Amino acid sequence: MSAPRDLILSVNAGSSSLKISVFKPTHKADKEPVELLLTASFSNIFSPLALFSLSPKAPGESEKSRKNEEVQDVKDHESAFEYFLKSLQDSTSLERDQIAHVCHRVVHGGNYPEPVRISNESYHHIEDLTDLAPLHNAAALSVIKASLKILPDSSSIAFFDTAFHRTIPEHIAKYAIDPEIAESKGLKKYGFHGLSYSYILRATASFLKKDPSETSLIVMHLGSGASVCAIQRGASLDTSMGLTPLDGLPGATRSGGTDPSLIFHYTSKAGKVNRKTAENVHITDAEEILNKKAGWKALTGTTDFAEIAEKAAPSPRSAQSGGRDEHSNHTLAFHILVDRIIGFVGSYYLKLGGASHIDALVFAGGLGEHSAALRSAVAVRCKCLGFYISEDKNKRADDMEGDVVDLGDSHGQEHRGGMRVLLCHTDEQLEMARQCALHPEFSNELSKK
Ligand SMILES: Nc1ncnc2c1ncn2[C@@H]1O[C@H](COP(=O)(O)OP(=O)(O)O)[C@@H](O)[C@H]1O
Numbered sequence: 001m002s003a004p005r006d007l008i009l010s011v012n013a014g015s016s017s018l019k020i021s022v023f024k025p026t027h028k029a030d031k032e033p034v035e036l037l038l039t040a041s042f043s044n045i046f047s048p049l050a051l052f053s054l055s056p057k058a059p060g061e062s063e064k065s066r067k068n069e070e071v072q073d074v075k076d077h078e079s080a081f082e083y084f085l086k087s088l089q090d091s092t093s094l095e096r097d098q099i100a101h102v103c104h105r106v107v108h109g110g111n112y113p114e115p116v117r118i119s120n121e122s123y124h125h126i127e128d129l130t131d132l133a134p135l136h137n138a139a140a141l142s143v144i145k146a147s148l149k150i151l152p153d154s155s156s157i158a159f160f161d162t163a164f165h166r167t168i169p170e171h172i173a174k175y176a177i178d179p180e181i182a183e184s185k186g187l188k189k190y191g192f193h194g195l196s197y198s199y200i201l202r203a204t205a206s207f208l209k210k211d212p213s214e215t216s217l218i219v220m221h222l223g224s225g226a227s228v229c230a231i232q233r234g235a236s237l238d239t240s241m242g243l244t245p246l247d248g249l250p251g252a253t254r255s256g257g258t259d260p261s262l263i264f265h266y267t268s269k270a271g272k273v274n275r276k277t278a279e280n281v282h283i284t285d286a287e288e289i290l291n292k293k294a295g296w297k298a299l300t301g302t303t304d305f306a307e308i309a310e311k312a313a314p315s316p317r318s319a320q321s322g323g324r325d326e327h328s329n330h331t332l333a334f335h336i337l338v339d340r341i342i343g344f345v346g347s348y349y350l351k352l353g354g355a356s357h358i359d360a361l362v363f364a365g366g367l368g369e370h371s372a373a374l375r376s377a378v379a380v381r382c383k384c385l386g387f388y389i390s391e392d393k394n395k396r397a398d399d400m401e402g403d404v405v406d407l408g409d410s411h412g413q414e415h416r417g418g419m420r421v422l423l424c425h426t427d428e429q430l431e432m433a434r435q436c437a438l439h440p441e442f443s444n445e446l447s448k449k
């Protein structure tokens with residue numbers, strides 16, 4: 001007898017990584033809707049040797065299927081996905097035929113308010129949005145194409161980063177430009193990392209024993225792409241990324257927000273626009289430079305933030321005093337990021353109406369979850385708003401259990417409005433699988449055998 005077709009595969013195509021998790025629905029109203037069976041990831045996809053890891057999570061699955069290896073044949077997201085499916089078949093007890101749904105994280109979904117099943121029409125609509133998320137949508141589409149080809153009996157469903165931010169009010173989402181042009185070209189703030197913010201909202205509300213619709217947070221998703229979001233009573237009020245994921249905070253290879261005119265001056269001499277030299281730099285080159293050749297990689301030569309945090313001096317003074325010390329660029333990169341983060345935290349504190357309207361400040365993403373030095377530097381600057389952390393808890397956070405960890409200094413909290421400082425281990429793959437298993441139409445298609 002063949003195994004039931006009930007597995008959910010969640011695929012997250014990042015700018016240089018591919019994260020995949022496999023889930024089984026529990027079909028029980030009093031339990032979490034899905035159970036994790038396996039996680040896999042590829043990093044450094046475009047480097048000569050990508051790194052592949054596979055970890056079984058189900059109790060029955062043999063430890064023998066665990067892998068951590070450099071792989072030769074993976075050169076892009078599509079080949080990484082194919083390599084994963086082959087490993088699933090060869091090294092685990094799971095079968096491809098058991099996969100009912102493949103959930104794809106698609107960063108730019110334009111005005112799609114909900115997940116959509118991939119059809120000719122939705123595929124082409126996502127393709128049209130590729131220019132607005134140049135590091136992401138094309139990678140996701142290549143994996144969608146591969147799954148339609150290799151898994152023709154499973155359905156592919158797109159889950160959008162942008163959907164969470166559809167509640168941002170008009171006066172915050174709109175730019176001060178010609179309204180007709182803005183409307184006809186869809187030029188507005190869309191916001192990203194929405195699957196992560198959805199997960200964090202639910203997880204922190206449950207931790208705080210509140211209903212999500214009564215929970216207000218300032219959340220920092222700090223990964224190789226980084227953003228901040230103000231969540232007011234369960235709805236996105238503002239976020240730091242905009243029309244594209246380039247705006248706001250700097251990232252591993254992204255500049256973050258700059259003066260929009262900077263692109264015209266980038267290559268001209270002495271900071272003056274020289275039409276002759278500017279002619280040689282096409283506008284799409286500028287987009288490529290600001291997305292792929294900027295950020296902390298451009299400042300320091302590495303995308304590894306752990307190395308940057310380790311080499312950065314605790315105060316930015318050495319970077320300001322002429323760059324004499326060996327690691328002044330690391331110091332500069334670290335403190336540029338801290339400066340931009342606290343700028344958004346301060347702004348969102350005001351937009352949310354101050355301490356009595358905010359439940360917590362939340363750190364998440366690769367840097368937010370693992371860099372105690374970055375959390376400490378941000379928290380020191382946010383103390384004046386009434387956010388207190390315990391340095392001891394901050395240092396031990398990696399060893400603390402649970403998907404949400406309280407970093408707070410309870411003495412401070414008791415005396416100032418009760419705002420918490422939390423760390424949340426966010427999980428975009430789990431968020432998609434949950435939404436899929438709870439969706440009336442998609443859940444009906446999961447075998448209950
Ligand atoms: N221990 C650590 N200290 C500081 N930064 C870290 C640590 N571990 C991972 N990171 C950083 O986290 C980033 C990746 O975060 P992640 O949220 O997984 O990003 P993405 O999935 O968007 O690529 C990398 O830039 C990496 O340098």
Ligand SMILES: CC(=O)OP(=O)(O)O
Pocket residue numbers: 013014015107161192193223224225226245
């Ligand atoms: C939107 C975005 O920047 O995503 P990521 O952080 O996964 O690169």
Ligand SMILES: [Mg+2]
Pocket residue numbers: 014223224225
């Ligand atoms: Mg990410």
